Amino acid sequence: MQKLIRNINYLWNKFKNDNRLFWDELEEQMIAGDISIDTTAMILDEVKKNAYSENINDPERIETLIKSEIIKILEINKNTELNIPHEPPAVFLIVGVNGTGKTSSVAKLASMFKKDGKKVLLSAADTYRAAAVEQLQHYAEKLNLDIVYHQKFSDPGAVVYDSIEKAKAKGIDIVLIDTAGRMQTSHNLMEELKKIKKVISGRINRDADEILLVIDSTTGQNAKKQVELFNKSLNLTGIILTKTDSTSKGGIVITIKNDLKVPVKLITSGEKLDDMSYFDAVKFTDLLFS
Amino acid sequence: MFDTLTARFEDLFYKIKNKGKLSPTDLDSALREIKLALLEADVNFKVVKEFLENVKTKATGEKILESITPYQQVVKIVNEEIIKMLGPSSGGISFSSSGPTIIMVMGLQGSGKTSSVIKLANYINSKFSRKVSIVAADIYRPAAVQQLKDMAKNINVDVFFQSGLDPVSISSKGVEFFRKNGSDVIIIDTAGRLQIDRDMMDEIANIRKKINPHLIYLVLDAMTGQEAVNIAYGFNEKVEYDGIIMTKLDSDTRGGAALSVYHVVKKPIEFISTGEKIEDFDLFHPERMASRILGMGDILTLVEKAEEVVSEKEAKLIEEKIYKNELNFEDFISQLRSIKKIGSLDKIFSMIPVPAINKNKVAGKINLDDSYIDRIEAIINSMTVEERRKPHIINGSRRKRIAKGSGSSVTEINKLLKQFSKTRQLLKQYSGTKGKSGMPF
Numbered sequence: 001m002q003k004l005i006r007n008i009n010y011l012w013n014k015f016k017n018d019n020r021l022f023w024d025e026l027e028e029q030m031i032a033g034d035i036s037i038d039t040t041a042m043i044l045d046e047v048k049k050n051a052y053s054e055n056i057n058d059p060e061r062i063e064t065l066i067k068s069e070i071i072k073i074l075e076i077n078k079n080t081e082l083n084i085p086h087e088p089p090a091v092f093l094i095v096g097v098n099g100t101g102k103t104s105s106v107a108k109l110a111s112m113f114k115k116d117g118k119k120v121l122l123s124a125a126d127t128y129r130a131a132a133v134e135q136l137q138h139y140a141e142k143l144n145l146d147i148v149y150h151q152k153f154s155d156p157g158a159v160v161y162d163s164i165e166k167a168k169a170k171g172i173d174i175v176l177i178d179t180a181g182r183m184q185t186s187h188n189l190m191e192e193l194k195k196i197k198k199v200i201s202g203r204i205n206r207d208a209d210e211i212l213l214v215i216d217s218t219t220g221q222n223a224k225k226q227v228e229l230f231n232k233s234l235n236l237t238g239i240i241l242t243k244t245d246s247t248s249k250g251g252i253v254i255t256i257k258n259d260l261k262v263p264v265k266l267i268t269s270g271e272k273l274d275d276m277s278y279f280d281a282v283k284f285t286d287l288l289f290s
Numbered sequence: 291m292f293d294t295l296t297a298r299f300e301d302l303f304y305k306i307k308n309k310g311k312l313s314p315t316d317l318d319s320a321l322r323e324i325k326l327a328l329l330e331a332d333v334n335f336k337v338v339k340e341f342l343e344n345v346k347t348k349a350t351g352e353k354i355l356e357s358i359t360p361y362q363q364v365v366k367i368v369n370e371e372i373i374k375m376l377g378p379s380s381g382g383i384s385f386s387s388s389g390p391t392i393i394m395v396m397g398l399q400g401s402g403k404t405s406s407v408i409k410l411a412n413y414i415n416s417k418f419s420r421k422v423s424i425v426a427a428d429i430y431r432p433a434a435v436q437q438l439k440d441m442a443k444n445i446n447v448d449v450f451f452q453s454g455l456d457p458v459s460i461s462s463k464g465v466e467f468f469r470k471n472g473s474d475v476i477i478i479d480t481a482g483r484l485q486i487d488r489d490m491m492d493e494i495a496n497i498r499k500k501i502n503p504h505l506i507y508l509v510l511d512a513m514t515g516q517e518a519v520n521i522a523y524g525f526n527e528k529v530e531y532d533g534i535i536m537t538k539l540d541s542d543t544r545g546g547a548a549l550s551v552y553h554v555v556k557k558p559i560e561f562i563s564t565g566e567k568i569e570d571f572d573l574f575h576p577e578r579m580a581s582r583i584l585g586m587g588d589i590l591t592l593v594e595k596a597e598e599v600v601s602e603k604e605a606k607l608i609e610e611k612i613y614k615n616e617l618n619f620e621d622f623i624s625q626l627r628s629i630k631k632i633g634s635l636d637k638i639f640s641m642i643p644v645p646a647i648n649k650n651k652v653a654g655k656i657n658l659d660d661s662y663i664d665r666i667e668a669i670i671n672s673m674t675v676e677e678r679r680k681p682h683i684i685n686g687s688r689r690k691r692i693a694k695g696s697g698s699s700v701t702e703i704n705k706l707l708k709q710f711s712k713t714r715q716l717l718k719q720y721s722g723t724k725g726k727s728g729m730p731f
Contacts, residue, residue, distance in 0.1 A: 032335050034515040037326055098538065098566075099400030099511065131437035138432035183540045188660055216400060220332030220515025222543055243399065247486055247524070248517040271399075271430070 002247050004033045004288040005063060012059035023048065026066075033249035033288075034220055039258045043069045067289050073254055074281035079263045083209045083237065089121070089167040090174045091200050095193060095234065096214035097226055098181030101242035101268065103132065105214050106178045107139035108268055108276035114143055118173040123163035124149035125156040125196065126180040136178055143273075146170065156180070156192065157199045164203040177208075184229035194233055207235070212265065214240045217250040224252070227260050238265035241279065245269045249288060317349055320364060332546030334519045337375065337553050344371050369580055376576035377552030380533075380560045383414065386504045391475045392465060394501070396494055396529065397509035398521060399482030402537035404434065406509050406563055407479040408441045409571035410535070413561075415445065420474035425464030426451040427497065428481035438479055445568065448473075457481065461497045478503065485524030495529050506531040507560065510547060512539045518547035519554040526555050533560035536574070540565055548579065612717045619678035622710065623670045626663055665698065669706055672696040681710060 006029065015022035023044060030040040047065045056062060084090045092109070096102050103126070110120045122140050124147060126132035133149045140147035148163040160177055167175045179196065182189035200208045213230045215223050230236055244250055244267050253264055264279040321342050328338045348367045385391045393410070397403050411422040424442055426449050428434040435451050442449045448471075450464035461478050468476045480497065483490035498506065508531045510522060525531065536548050539562050548559055559574040608625070611617045670678065672695030677684050684692070689703045 028335050031329055032516045034332075034517070037329055097513070099402055101400060129437070130440035131433040134436045135431070135433035183538070185540060191661075216511075216513075218398070218511075218515060218517050218521075219513050220518075220546065221330055222332070222513040223515075246398070246484055246517070247520055248515060252515060 002249055003290070004249050004251065005029050005066070008059040008063045012062075030066075030251065033251035034255070035251035036221060036224070036255040036259070039073070039255045042258065043073070063289065067285055070254055070288070071281050071285050073258045074264075074284065076257055077261045077263050078281065079238070080265045080278040080280075082265065084174070085206070085209055088171070088173045089164065089204070090209045091164060091167075091177065091204055092174065092210040092212065093177045093179065093193075093196065093200065093208045093234075094212050094214060094240075095179050095230060096181060097183055100181070100214045100216040100219075102126075102181065102214045103135050103139075103178050104271070105212075105240050105242060105266075105268060105276070106136070106176045107143070108273055109266075110139065110143055110145055110176055111273040112276055113174050114145070119146075119171065121146040121148065121163060121167045121170070121172040121175045123147075123160055123175055123177040125159045125163075125177050127152055127154050127156050127159065128180040132178070132180065146172065157195050160196050160199045161203065164200065184226050190229070190233045197234060208237075210237045210265075211235065212238050212240050213262075214242055215252070215256075217241050217244050217252070217267075218246050218248040219252055221252070221255075224256060224259060227256050227262055231260065231262060236262050238263050240265065241267045243268065244287075245275075250284075251288075253284075317346070317364075321346060324368065328546065328549070331549070332513075332515050332518070334516055334546075334550035334554065337519075337550045340553075341371060341375060372549065372580040373576045375549055375553050376579055377556075377558045379575055379577075380558065380573040382560075382573060383418075383505065385418075385420070385475070390465075390469055390473050391505065392478070392501060392503040393475065393505045393507065394461075394478045394480065394498065394503040395507050395509060395535070396480050396525065396531070397482060398484060398511070399431075401482065401509045401511045402563060403482060403509045404428075404438055404441070404479055405566075406507075406535045406537060406561075406571075407438070407477050408445065408447075409563060409568055410507075410561065411442070411447050411475075411477055412445045412568050413571050414475050415447070421472065422475045422477065423448045423450065423468040423471070423473040425449070425461055425468070425476060425478045427457040427461050427464070427478055429453075429455075429457055429460070430481045434481070457493055458496045458500050462500045465501050485521055485528070491528045498529050505533070507533055507535050508557070509535045509537060510551065512536050512543045512545045512547055512562075514547045519550050522551040522555045522557070526557060531557060533558050535559075535561045535563065537563040539563065545579070612714075615714060617714050617717065619670050619673060619681055619710070620675075623667060623678075626667060630660075630663060665696075665702075666706060668696040669698055669703060681707065 005026065008026075011022055011025050015025065027040055027044060030043070031037060035043070043066060046069050047062065050056070050065055051062055056065075082092075094102050094106050094109075106122065110122060113120050120143075122136055122145055124133045124136045126136075127150060133152070137147060137149070139145075146166065148159060148166055150159050150162070156179065163175050163177065166172070177196070179193065180189075182193070184190070197208060197211070211234050213227060213236050215226060219226070227236070227239065239253075239256070239262055241250065241253055241264055256262065257264065266276055267279050267284070268276045324345065325338055325342055328341065329335060333341075345367055348371070349364060383391070395403055395407050395410070407424060411424060414420055414422050424438060424447055426435045426438045428438075435449075439449050439451075448468070450460075450467050452460055452463060455463065457480065464478070465476055478497065478501065480494055481490070483494065485491065506529065508522060508525050510518060514521065522534065534551060534557055536545070536559050539545055539548075552558060562572055562574050564570045564572065604624075608617070608621055611621060669692060672692045673684070677688060677692075684703075684707060689700050693700045693703050
């Protein structure tokens with residue numbers, strides 16, 4: 001990720017005589033970081049209020065104020081814990097639009113759990129994309145994990161059914177379900193996910209333990225729509241933010257947290273299997289400002 | 291579900307329209323709304339600034355403030371400026387005059403390179419009937435080669451890959467191989483990479499040096515945020531490309547990235563990809579994109595798509611039947627199938643020029659569920675040939691049988707029959723007053 005605000009000292013000196021231009025410039029930089037207009041305005045209003053009331057004349061302190069406002073937003077509904085029930089298997093459903101990094105995220109999650117000594121099963125419910133199963137199989141082999149898959153174009157619900165049954169029979173701790181990418185506006189494909197969700201609750205007598213939406217951090221304002229519509233159909237339990245090693249500032253996360261309150265649980269930052277970590281609001285914000 | 295940009299413009303212009311005259315304050319608030327709308331659509335903030343200045347200069351220059359139709363004037367200016375910002379119409383592909391045309395495709399991870407390569411291959415194949423082959427140079431992502439091979443098989447295109455080689459050698463060997471085997475077009479699919487990854491960017495620069503492609507395309511996800519211009523710029527710095535393939539321009543993607551990249555990098559958008567089907571791939575038309583953004587619908591694309599699936603002869607026949615009030619369920623089902631061939635219902639709906647405000651209202655009321663068409667199809671399929679041709683003979687016991695056969699209820703059958711006869715009447719009236727439409731629905 002790259003720095004959200006460049007050179008606040010320089011801006012301060014440049015616009016010494018015109019406060020308004022200084023704030024305008026800050027606003028632009030935040031919008032350029034994919035923070036929505038509304039969220040940007042909200043943050044800056046709060047910062048201005050504090051800056052004026054405390055008579056702050058130090059640009060670096062203003063930066064600190066912005067930073068703490070962002071942390072405040074990111075810590076709304078703070079919850080990075082993954083829900084693992086006492087009675088195995090835990091069932092995690094991974095969803096998202098095309099190309100966000102669902103399959104890689106499944107592999108990274110699997111690797112993380114395996115390190116914790118958990119028995120993991122991969123469920124290849126993306127029966128649509130060419131070679132999606134092969135990609136997941138590759139990870140299953142690499143990590144030495146069980147995998148359940150069916151033929152291409154078969155019913156993903158059936159794959160999920162078999163996966164959970166196999167997991168029960170083999171004493172698996174966690175089932176990770178990889179699904180096909182889909183646009184949030186595709187009615188039929190969203191219905192398919194609802195059906196998968198039903199299959200899961202039918203098998204384990206509770207809702208899926210985690211329903212995680214994978215969001216590409218280079219996405220712009222459309223990410224809001226993604227969270228909104230996936231959440232409406234599925235009741236998400238969290239978000240996985242991928243590709244934070246890109247040049248994007250990932251500001252969309254701040255907007256998502258501010259508008260929709262769905263917790264960000266995990267972030268990924270590279271192509272290696274262990275490039276996944278729990279989301280930490282303070283660390284994330286530090287990155288935005290370092 | 292529809293573009294906020296469209297909705298915002300329409301709200302705004304609706305307000306202005308009601309007032310008749312446009313005051314300088316109106317213009318300022320119009321500009322502010324435009325600014326918000328463009329930023330909300332992920333148009334790069336620097337581009338927005340420039341855009342607003344252009345609109346303002348023009349709006350004041352043309353003395354539209356005193357005009358009696360300021361609304362139309364502002365829309366006209368905004369429309370023109372958007373078209374300008376979107377860059378030129380796609381020129382299509384210019385093929386090499388001697389030997390095969392070599393095309394290299396590159397982009398970030400997950401932008402849709404492999405799908406675009408396949409769609410491009412299919413496009414060239416079907417539009418120009420040239421022999422297309424593909425070289426698989428993504429050795430990094432697991433099963434990437436397999437994905438390419440599977441998809442290429444569906445469109446009967448050969449793929450070259452050799453394991454154990456680096457992407458530069460694979461590319462040059464692949465090009466040599468297909469050159470000898472008489473391919474007209476060779477497309478190289480490369481691995482996804484970040485524009486700041488020095489090693490990976492060196493690699494693609496080396497592939498380029500080695501095979502010297504005639505055309506290089508950057509694949510860019512239309513959902514990309516403010517970073518889009520930096521990505522487009524970063525790739526171009528290292529490996530200058532000829533054009534952009536913009537992907538994932540599905541229904542609620544606002545495509546602000548499309549508005550920014552040409553303006554910043556001066557590389558045209560050549561193709562757009564609008565869905566998961568292999569045919570969801572088109573030349574880029576800035577006028578159409580602009581009208582979509584401005585809520586004028588995309589009727590041109592719709593007409594074009596309709597023409598692709600319905601022949602003129604078919605359309606004439608239907609018209610005649612409508613005119614004679616002889617339309618039956620056989621015609622009806624063939625019409626339904628044609629519609630399905632065009633695309634999903636919400637996609638068709640998004641192309642119809644209804645103002646966004648109304649559209650959102652309508653969208654809330656009607657269910658754009660494609661399975662509805664499937665259910666109607668199932669019902670009609672359960673009818674006998676005679677019933678399909680003479681719907682009036684469908685009595686009570688026939689209705690029961692059809693309901694059973696199609697897994698629906700008698701109420702549903704009744705509803706369909708009623709709708710059908712109503713439609714028939716309406717169409718008859720329409721054909722009587724408005725003449726021949728030529729449209730299949």
